[in-house]
Amino acid sequence: MNKRPTILLNPGPVTLTQRVRQSLLREDMCHREEDFAELMLEIKKRLARVYKEAVDEFEAVTVTGSGTCAVEAMIDSIASKEHTTLVLSNGVYGERIAAMLAAHGRPFRELRADWGDPIDLELAREALTYDGGIRQVVAVHNETTSGRLNDLAPLLDLCAEFEADLLLDAVSSFGGEWIDFSHPRLLAVASTGNKCLHGIVGIAFVMVRKTLFEQRSSHADGLYLDLFRYQATQIDGFSPYTPAVHACFALSEALQELEDQGGWHARQKRYQMLSEQVRDKLAALGVPTYLESGAYSSMISSFKLPRGWDYPALHDALRSRGFVIYAGQGGLYRDMFRICTMGDIEDGDIVRLLQAMEELICGRAKQ
Numbered sequence: 001m002n003k004r005p006t007i008l009l010n011p012g013p014v015t016l017t018q019r020v021r022q023s024l025l026r027e028d029m030c031h032r033e034e035d036f037a038e039l040m041l042e043i044k045k046r047l048a049r050v051y052k053e054a055v056d057e058f059e060a061v062t063v064t065g066s067g068t069c070a071v072e073a074m075i076d077s078i079a080s081k082e083h084t085t086l087v088l089s090n091g092v093y094g095e096r097i098a099a100m101l102a103a104h105g106r107p108f109r110e111l112r113a114d115w116g117d118p119i120d121l122e123l124a125r126e127a128l129t130y131d132g133g134i135r136q137v138v139a140v141h142n143e144t145t146s147g148r149l150n151d152l153a154p155l156l157d158l159c160a161e162f163e164a165d166l167l168l169d170a171v172s173s174f175g176g177e178w179i180d181f182s183h184p185r186l187l188a189v190a191s192t193g194n195k196c197l198h199g200i201v202g203i204a205f206v207m208v209r210k211t212l213f214e215q216r217s218s219h220a221d222g223l224y225l226d227l228f229r230y231q232a233t234q235i236d237g238f239s240p241y242t243p244a245v246h247a248c249f250a251l252s253e254a255l256q257e258l259e260d261q262g263g264w265h266a267r268q269k270r271y272q273m274l275s276e277q278v279r280d281k282l283a284a285l286g287v288p289t290y291l292e293s294g295a296y297s298s299m300i301s302s303f304k305l306p307r308g309w310d311y312p313a314l315h316d317a318l319r320s321r322g323f324v325i326y327a328g329q330g331g332l333y334r335d336m337f338r339i340c341t342m343g344d345i346e347d348g349d350i351v352r353l354l355q356a357m358e359e360l361i362c363g364r365a366k367q
């Protein structure tokens with residue numbers, strides 16, 4: 001029997017497959033050589049075809065950094081300097097986007113819902129109706145704070161009604177959930193190589209509607225986050241600054257693996273199946289989910305801490321059995337833990353996890 005590594009049940013970085021780990025051992029490459037340019041062009045092509053609806057209209061522009069880097073590059077390069085941007089937040093990541101707009105001095109209005117609540121489209125409609133100056137809306141697709149999958153279709157329709165463009169943080173959903181790239185109001189989508197795509201940390205990207213580069217100029221205040229600069233040099237596969245070459249090896253392999261495994265659709269099904277096993281078993285053990293059922297994305301679940309357990313005790317007990325779970329953020333630290341099914345997770349891993357949880361929770365209940 002092969003020995004399993006510690007299984008990461010946090011929402012990225014993920015447990016790597018052997019195939020992706022092995023790709024890191026490729027011969028070193030200089031980023032100013034033709035072979036690297038070919039690799040970068042191949043990555044851009046594969047990213048653009050993860051969703052076949054994106055192939056013709058969108059370009060993947062890669063940046064060096066984590067998911068936040070891609071989101072901030074999108075905001076800095078695209079958010080209007082004159083018109084109000086509407087932020088619909090319901091968790092840590094939506095609030096982070098509002099903080100970015102503030103840091104970059106862009107006019108914005110944030111409609112903040114409680115963490116765990118759905119975004120309020122009626123309030124958004126009101127804001128769009130009474131503030132005629134709003135041209136852009138920003139939201140998080142899969143709000144990792146709670147695991148809630150915000151409903152994109154009605155949001156895109158609302159944007160269409162008011163002729164506003166949507167900028168989307170899909171850092172924890174790209175490659176694992178449906179994103180409607182055929183919708184004309186979707187302007188840009190930020191994500192990363194090391195969540196649902198199963199690469200390593202260090203390369204992130206923004207899918208940008210190609211016409212943006214033709215019709216507008218950059219709004220970026222600085223150089224390093226300016227997507228227009230990356231786009232202009234990446235046409236030939238090069239990069240204005242040193243890219244994370246090894247993260248590119250991993251992402252290229254991870255994208256090939258995703259294609260071999262049947263694409264985002266198959267991955268979503270796999271995540272969903274594992275998440276349902278976890279939710280069903282924990283419900284049977286008396287550990288309720290944090291959100292109402294049906295609200296969750298396929299890959300992130302949040303739970304109330306079982307009676308008699310605080311987060312460090314549960315974390316440490318599972319860690320010593322080979323699993324890393326994830327805490328609630330901010331004030332949720334006291335009430336919540338999260339389990340995420342991204343990455344190289346085998347059926348047997350979930351069986352062992354759920355056995356361990358049963359022993360721990362039932363064991364403590366007896367005391």
Ligand SMILES: *Cc1c(COP(=O)(O)O)cnc(C)c1O
Pocket residue numbers: 011012066067068069071093140142143144169170171172192
């Ligand atoms: C993880 C995450 C981010 C930030 O990504 P980092 O890689 O931690 O910088 C942003 N938005 C969402 C929805 C995320 O899940």
